[in-house]
Amino acid sequence: MRPLTRIVAFAPFAWIVWQSLLGLLYAHTRPALLVAFFVLVALMLAAQAVVMTTGTRQVPDGRLLAVLGVQAALAYLPLHWFGEPWTGMTGLLAASVLLVDMRGAWLVWSLVVLSVLGVSWPREPFLPAVSDAVDTVLTSWMIWGFSRLSSLVTQVREAREDREELVRAAVARERLRFSRDVHDVFGCSLSSIILKGELAHRLVPAEAARAREEIEAMVAASRQALTDLRRVARGYRSPLSFAAEQESVRSVLTMAGADVTMDITTPHELDPALDEALAIVLREGAANVIRHSEARSCHVTFTVSGGCARLVMVNDGVVPAAAGRRGGQGLANLGARLAELGGRAEAGVREDGRFVLLAEAPLTSRAGGRRPPTATRAEEARLVDAAR
Known part of the structure; x- marks a missing residue:
């Protein structure tokens, strides 16, 4: 007392x-x-x-x-x-x-x-x-x-x-969520804006019309990033779409000079939480390709088996300085997001110098539940080899 x-x-x-x-x-x-x-x-x-x-x-x-x-x-x-x-x-x-x-x-x-x-x-x-x-x-x-x-x-x-x-813990979790959303939502958008600006700068002397198109695209991307920022700040950001993000990522990576191939099959409609998580994984993967590599090829594979969805991104042209560096905040955010769904995310450089990003989660969200049945070594090798 x-x-x-x-x-x-x-x-x-x-x-x-x-x-x-x-x-x-x-x-x-x-x-x-x-x-x-x-x-x-x-x-x-x-x-x-x-x-x-x-x-x-x-x-x-x-x-x-x-x-x-x-x-x-x-x-x-x-x-x-x-x-x-x-x-x-x-x-x-x-x-x-x-x-x-x-x-x-x-x-x-x-x-x-x-x-x-x-x-x-x-x-x-x-x-x-x-x-x-x-x-x-x-x-x-x-x-x-x-x-x-x-x-x-x-x-x-x-x-x-x-x-x-409990209030302090809730505030800390909300700050972490907001920080994670800001990083995941704007990482690829800002990388795209920077890339378009550099490209427009190089094209101005020789191809004024093409430079004008890139500048217009950069302005449009900037407006979209601003809209996303306002939605995140107000707490009602519209969920990202895995299907819509595929074309956006393909466009950005192609503009960066990478040959993009996608082997994606979706047998049925994905769970909304999983759909957004996969879209963020795809966006973060593309942002990493732009920031940390000089990729000439990038292959994306998405499969569904055993009630588990798996997304693999493989790219070449890894910068040596980036190869020896541990995963940054983006990869940590991906791991946290997928863990909330009962999934996981792994990334690393293979022996042949290619960078591999692997994400998997159950088709039905199970926040706080068991981890999904992880891919066996043979399955992961098959997915990675298919992305070569």
Whole structure:
């Protein structure tokens, strides 16, 4: 419990101890009994603290029941030496019985209250004995109520902290998603714009008409990139299409001077999430070909077998500096996207110097589910050899 809630919960205990001490001092109790009183109060406080801090938050176990037994002994045995001033401690025991929340707790609580009446009546008149029993009832309810309130306050604080942690995690995930979308959506578009600008710059002196066409295409690509940026920023970007992206990638790579061949078969309509993921893989693959190679050929193969879709992109002309470099943010984004669908993405340079990008995912999205049946070495070799 928090410090403030501890003070509130233990305030009734302090009041009972104070009343008992005043009763002993008024009866001129011997110093030895006063020392024993403080020792027993300390033990009672320890037992009460265990019950108040753990009894309200977990199912009672053997340890809690043992503490409750010790507290019962501390509540009844000292009555032989201290008499009526110690009767108030039974209120602490009654409160602990309710806090432990064991089976038949209210029955045991009733027996504790009746025991106070049975202990007090032989020593004093009936009405004062009834008053002691009523004090036990009120004390137990007060301590029980304060303890439950303190426990609820602690639980609310912890729930709020957990909620704040969830909010921070959600914000971090959204930032990652936005960063990934910006990279994946605009990578190929900006590479295309740069390529068209360089081409137009080279064509201006010799072929003004062709340069004008490339500049117009560059402006159109820039407008499309701006539209995509606005959609991403507003959070309702239209999903990319694998079929539409094929022609766009073919056009961009052909303009970059690569001989593009595509062996793509789609037996049926793809799942929307998978369709967008494959479109992004194709776009990122094309962007990598433009940025990190001087490709003269690029082959794209897409197959569906065993409930799993596989896309392979192979290109030559890998720049030596890029060959020794690990995968960048784009490939990491692809892996994260496909992992959400239960798939995977791999990329690397083969022994013959060609760069291979392999992506696979199940035909039905299974976010957070098992990985799809991965391609065997023979299947991957067949797909890669077919892309030569």
